[in-house]
Structure formats: C-alpha cells, structure tokens
Amino acid sequence: MIDRQDVMRMARLARLELSEEEIELYQRDLNSFLVSGRKLQQVDVSKVEGTSHAVAVIGELRPDVVGESLPQEAVLGAGPQVFNGFFKVPRIVEGQE
Amino acid sequence: MRRLAELLQSKQISSTEIVRGCLERIEETEPVLNAFITVDEEGALAQAAAADRRRAAGEPLSPWDGIPLAVKDNISTSGLRTTCASRFLRNYTPIFDATVVERVKRAGLPIVGKTNLDEFAMGSSTEYSAFGVTKNPHDPLRVAGGSSGGSAAAVAAEQVPWSLGTDTGGSIRQPASFCGVVGLKPSYGRVSRYGAVALAPSLDQVGTLARKVEDAAILFSLIAGADPRDAVSAGAPGFPVPVWDDTVVRGLRVGVPEEFFSSGLNEEVEKAVKRALQNLADQGAVLQPISLPTNEYAIDTYLTLVTAEASSCLARFDGVRYGERVEAADANTMFAKSRGAGFGHEVKRRIMLGTYVLSASHYEAYYEQAQKVRTLIKQDVARAFQEVDVIVTPTTPTTAFKIGEKRNPLEMYLSDLYTATANLSGVCALSLPCGVDSQGLPIGLQIIGDHFGEELVFQVAHAVEESVGRGTGSEV
Amino acid sequence: MKYDIVIGLEIHVALLTESKFLCSCATAFGAPPNTQCCPVCLGLPGALPLVNEQAVEYAVRAGLALNCEINHFSRFDRKNYFYPDLPKAYQITQDVFPICTNGYLEYYIDDVLRRTTITRLHLEEEAGKLVHSSGSIVDSEYSLVDYNRAGIPLIEIVTAPDITSPRQARLFLEQLRLLMLYMGVSDTKMEEGSLRCDANISLKPAGSTVLGTKVEIKNLNSFRALERALEYEAARQSRVLEQGGEIKQESRTWDERSGRTLSMRSKGDAPDYRIFPEPDLPPLRLEPDWVFRIRETLPERPLERLHRLEESYGLSRYESTFLVNYADFCQVFLELAEEGEDNTDLANLLMGDYARLAREQGHLEPQRLAGLLQILQEGLITHNQGKAVLEELFKSPLSAREIVKEKGWEVLKDPAQLKGVVQQVLTANSELVERYRGGEEKLWGFFVGQVMRTVQGKADPQMVNELLKGELTQKS
Ligand SMILES: [Mg+2]
C-alpha cells in the first residue's frame, strides 16, 4: 500500500506542489494502479532481457562539426526571468540557513 | 486529394480558395467542435498566396503544393504557438520547426492551425486539455477520442483535408476510429520525432490522418524517411505513394488474433470488423486465427513505460527557460509551484506514477519488469509475422463514448487495449472506418503490419476501403 | 588507535571536441553567456540528442590509455534530478553499461611504481554554469544560469578505493591529468573546470579489511586542494573516531578560505536519480576494427616517455620527469637531442635559464635554440656568454650566430692574437712571472684573470691555459 508519505516523497522528487485533495486523489490512483500492475509482476520473465528500444538500430554518430547556435535573444526569448544575458533563478539552497 | 491537386494544377481552384474554404468551415464548426487550439488565419493565407504564386510561375514544390493541413499542437511550429494543450505552455512559441513540419512546408502545404489534444498527449478522449474538450463531429455529446482528437475531428468535419498527429499507444488510431477517418501510426523510427514534444520517446511516432486511405498515404510519403536529427530514424526508408493493387488481397495471410475478439468488445464493433474480414476472405485472403497471448499485459506494460518516460520527459518544464513560472523564494519551491500550477490532473497523475515506478525501490518490480514483458510482447508479434502478412483487429473495443463518461483513469487507459501492442513492438498500424453502429457512430478497423511494412498495410487498407464503400461523412 | 586511509576518486574530464556532445554548438570557453546554445542543449520541447563521434573516440582513447576493456556494446541512460543548470532535468550519462571498464593507471611515488585500479570510465554531458549573486551558493539571493557549457562532453573516471594517502591521491591525479593531456583528449584546466575531482575517503583500523563509512568531498579545484582537503578530512575523521564518535555518510565541500571541509547537509530525502535507459539514443556499438585503429594510433603515454628518456637518452629521473611534465619542453628536447652525452647539457639548458624565459615569453623555435647549442659546442662563445645570447634570442629575430657577430662576442680563437695578449700580460707583470717561476704557483689564476680581463672574457679558457703554460714554461 502506498501511504501519504510515499505520495509526498514522489511529489517532492517530481517537484510537484500538490493540494490536499490531489494528495488523496493520487494516493488512491497509485494504489489502484498497483493492484492492476500486480498482474504484470506474475509474468515469468526469467529468460528475457528488457526491451528499452522498440527497434535495434545501430547508433549513427554525428561528425564533430560546429553548427550554428541561436542568437542570445532567441535563447532568452522565452525565459520567464532573464538578466544581463542570463536566465535568473531564485536562491538555490533552500532557506533554512 | 489527387483531384484537388489536378484542380490546382489546371488552375480551376487556387490554394487561397481552398484555405479560405477551410477557414470558413472552421468558423462554422469550431464553436461546437473545438478541434483547434490555434487557427493561424494570417499565416495560412500567406502560405496559400505563396503556393499560388509558385503555381502561377509553374514551379510548384510538389503536386500537393497549396493543399492545407492541420498539425497537432504538440508538434513544434516555428513562430506558431505550440501549447501541448497545457497551461504551462500556453504562451510558448517554438523557435524551430519539427522535421515533419519542415517537410510538409517543403512540399508547399499551408498550416491552417494547431489542433487540440489531451495535455501532453496523455489521454484517450481530448477531455484533458487546458483548452476545452474536442467534440466528436458525429455526435457532439461524445468524445473525439485522443490524444489526437483535434486532428481527427478536424479531418472528419472537413475543416482540413488532412492532418498530422502523434501516436504513443493509440493516439492517432483511436480518435481516427471514433471520428471515422483513416489514421496511420508508422513503424517506430520511420518518421522523425524531432520537434514532436516527447511523451514516451521509445513509443512515440508522428503519423497522418485523412478521410481516404490514399490521402493518408500521400501525406505519409511527405514525412517518412530518415532524419539525421533523430538517431532512432537512422536507416528508415522513404515512402513512395503506392500504386494501388487490390489483388494483393489474393492469397494474403491475414492474422486474426483471438484475444482481440473476446470479452469487452462491443458486439456491433465485432460484427462490423468480422464483416470486413469476411470481405477480405471473399476477395481471396486467407484468414488465419492467431494468438497474441501477451496482449493482456499490453496496457499495464504500456502504462508503466509511458508514465516512467513521461515523468522524465516532462521534468524539463521547470519554469527556468520557457513556460509559465510561479515565483518563489527558492528554486525548488519555484519548480514545484510552477509545475503544480502548470500541469493538469492527468499529467500530474502520470508523473507521480512514473516517478514511482522508476524510484530506486520499485524500479525492478515495475519498470524493469515492464521492459521484460515488453520483450515477450515483441516476441509474440514477431512470431505472428512469421505466419501472417498483416494482422487485422478492431481499433477500439467500443465506438466513441460520451464526454465525462469515463471518470476512472484505469477505465480510460483501456481505450488503448488493441492499439498499444503496435507501439510496444514498434510495428506499424492503421485504422480505417469499416462501418457505423446503430447510433451512426463510426467503427474502426485496425490493420497491423510488420516493421516498415507500411506499403502492404496501405494496400490492404485500400482494398478494405473499396469493399466497405464510401466512409461515413460528418454529421455536424 | 592507528587508522588506514582509504581513498577513491571520481574525476570528470571535459573532452576537447569542437562541438558539444549531443548537439553541434561550439564548446569554446569564455563566450558571452547563452550564445552557444541551441534547442538541443537548451532542452527545448521536442529537441533530440545526437552523439558526437569524436567524443566517443576520445573516450575510447582515454580508456585505452588507462588499460581499460573497451566495451563494444554500451548504453546511455538518463539520470533524473532537478537543478537550474540542468536543462532537461536529466543528465544523459552511462550507468549500467559504460563504454570502458576495468583498467589501471601506473605512476611513481618516490621512485616506486604504484598502480591504481580504474573501475570504469563513461561518457556523459556537462551541466550549465551558475553564477551566484553574492559569489557563494549558500547565501545568494538569486543565481544566474549560462547554458554555454551545458552539453559539453565529459568522461567520468572512477577509481577503486585503493589509494592510501592524500599525497598518493595528488600524485595519481597529476599523472591522470598528464595522461589525458598526452592523449590529446582534454586541456585539463582545473581552473576552467575541464578537470574536476571528487574524493571519497574513509578510515579503518590499521590492517583491518572492514571499510569504514565514507565521506564524499566536492569542490576540489586544484591538486593542492585535493591533498589538503584529504589531509584535513583524515584528521577530522580520526579525531571523531578517537572520541568514540561515528562518521556520518555525507557530502562535504572543501572551503579553501578556512582550510576545512564543511558538511553540505540538505534537507529532504536522499537523492533518487531514477536512472533508466535513454530512449532517444540507440545503444552504442563499436566496431572492433575502429577500436583497433585507435589503439594502433594511440599517442605515447607519459610513463612510456619517462622510461624512454631515461633509457634512450641517458637522462636522470629528475630530468626526465621535468621533460615529461612539460611536454612542450620535451618536444624541443626531442627535436634537438641526439644520442650522446650532450643530452644532459641540453636538458639542463632547457630546465634552467631557458625554462624561465620560455615560461615568460613562449618557446623559441627549436632550430634557433639548436643554433645556440651549436656555437656553444664549436666554442664560438663561452658558457657564460651563452646565457646572454639566450636572452637575446628571446628579444631579437636574429640567429645565435648573428647575435654573437653583431655584438662582437666571438671568442678570440686566433692563437697568434691571443698569444700576443698573453705575452703582453706577462711582460707587464714580469716581477710576478719571476715569482711564479720561483714556485708561487697560486699566481696562475691571476695571470688567467688578467688575460681574460684584457679580452673582455671572450677567450676560450682552455686556449688561454695552454698559451700561458707555454709562455711560462718556455722561458724557464
Ligand atoms: Mg558524473
């Protein structure tokens, strides 16, 4: 069973601020998923490797050639907060010190 | 579309006239349908005018130069807002074109606008959009399906002749089925994903929707083929529009998986699909009962993988470089507030689930297990294609359901029951209309082909289309 | 109680590619902020990564130089965590299947050859750069982000915990740096962050095989910082243990100002990176032939060169070490050296005055330095004059021979002319000549000095000696 703490931990890992109702909602949803997901765990997979890529393609590599970058205005254009050519973010260390 | 191209070529109609026609049709039907998030009237007319100039100069970019399309709003269009139907990106305008957009532009196709979808393509009904629900043109009380609901509805309602969508677990085929149009999910890697906003990169494909099989094939021919910007598309062949040959059906080995005709399948859907199968048999196809026993795990496998990959793909929406930001005193709180406010419930639910299945203590039991079951599913499909040429199934267990009908997320996820297997195994699949139910709602038939087997799938689809007769029109 | 120190290092080396790891933006250092960015390295929605072939080659080269096994199959993974400098909120790295494993590096500690095991070497992408408003992350109100650095290719090299002293850690890192430099894979500038090191250190009772709790030290920006931080940390841990305390598993940062390590306690949970295979990139498969070609063309390693200098050129460990450490000097040496005894002279010239001048003003063309060595050998000038000529070589475009000529510094080589001077000196000091002949042999030096003073030092001392001897004995 997934408890409230688990939900809070996932929300923290995923950086999602959740309301009280959402916490309860997702706790319920996660638990019902686990019930249905149990079927999956009973499949015998002892003899198989996992598939991470739908098709096994040989990775084609890119030659080391410099291409065009975007102009700074285009890079920063969609930035919610920019300053002096940089993106600006609030303090990184959370405020307990 | 061939006829439209001829009319354009013989100057009996102009691209501007076609685009105006689309815009008028949109104006007329949008208040009910809500198929579009953004209609780019100005841009589309400008592109049409350019197409007309090229025609006048005798230099069309392709036979289809000037025939407009609509693009699902999770495919990046340079200079044209691309929201993914999310609050988070409601003001985001890309600075580059997706490869598929670049390719349709290179063929001269004006983009009329960006179609509605479930937020970040997470859903099967286009109800989870920050821009409202898209209605089914056959019955506005019903969903258009999803997540490419806007692209399917726009084509079905003749707002545009054709459109682009994306398909991760059925997101082109299921709405195509619900709206009575043709929808192709290409083989994994056949079409560049560059610029299509990722939901689950190991499953995502961009594909085409149109009212006729041939049109879906033509649009597909414009976007297919390797793109140096998408590593997994390396080695993908291009796609010439097929020369139709309905005799391919003779001796064709058609696999009919018993698991797709079991409980949960609506009787009317079953009847229509079986009738189409019988038609194929009448034309000389060999119907071969096959078994895809692992299909019963497809939904759970799909859900595990898609939520895991999505939780990672959507992490970049943190409010630093683009998108909506909710200010806070420190960065982590800013991230959490921006994401909490920017994402809808379904997106948050899937991120939570994906985070859970990837987290250290559950990775092995869920994510890794799902990857291994995926291998079994792939093996099942590969085994089937040693015995048959195509697999035919219903596209969805039911016809379009009512808006608001599916409140339980797990119930909604079941919409992908018949479609997710093709994504999990990387093969191609197409849905086309094969009749209507007693309420007049379209029923979809799915043809699954082997990896890079699009040509055969289209040939078979064309034959089915001929035998079924004209597809159902719009009721709006 | 006595404790054994157990140290393991994790080193990040920025590779010297022209373009970034996964996109084609330039990697040049020092550009204005956010001017070397594109949709890929900004993590814009829909952008996809593509692996730079040169980065793979450099990783293989580094791996071969470290005697690693090169894995013909390796895979990229996503490491998920939120941080403002990480555009996609995940780092593309190699977790389960790194490109190189199981190697070692050899290096000298006080003439004893030591070996440290390299557990693994993998490819990954660099993050962007943060500038903190107050200069320190701890008390900054806000931070600024520059993504120019984001996406530069890195290799991460991880050692086994088999380093037993802070000094050994430094010597290891110095040798590793030199190796990377020799392989041409990195400029290894610690001050620009292209070589970074984190250290894990734990203590265990002397002789025990049970490892203690390890502490990770970050922010080690120089060799000195590495050694000092480890010394401090070893002392701190031993103090804690002596007092019956327990070492906490944690990350600490080296604070240069106070000369201490400080805990980087963060509130919240332990990190959970939810690592899973990167779906956007196919696994990396290396052709055995390709790897073989890289192995065949691998540059000489520093340790091989050290041994070659000692064995083939007869240099001492001290001289060889100097030349190995300064590859540019070594190149000059190798261009000029011949098998023979004057190699030592050459090495000493390079290590002495030349080193001082070259570091200030850059290297001379080896051929100009060769010109100096040649006239020294010919005896055209004396060793003392050699220094002056060397200084001139750095200032003027003339060759050594031309400088000597212009300055009139040739040694008086005409025996007749020099004989005249000698005779003149002896005549002027006839009294002293008598005393010398009478047995006061210490006057010899006086005569030599007088001759040299008269010719302003430009005489070959040996010839002066011979002539003096001749004159003084002849007439007795
Ligand atoms: Mg690392």
Ligand SMILES: [Zn+2]
């Ligand atoms: Zn870039």
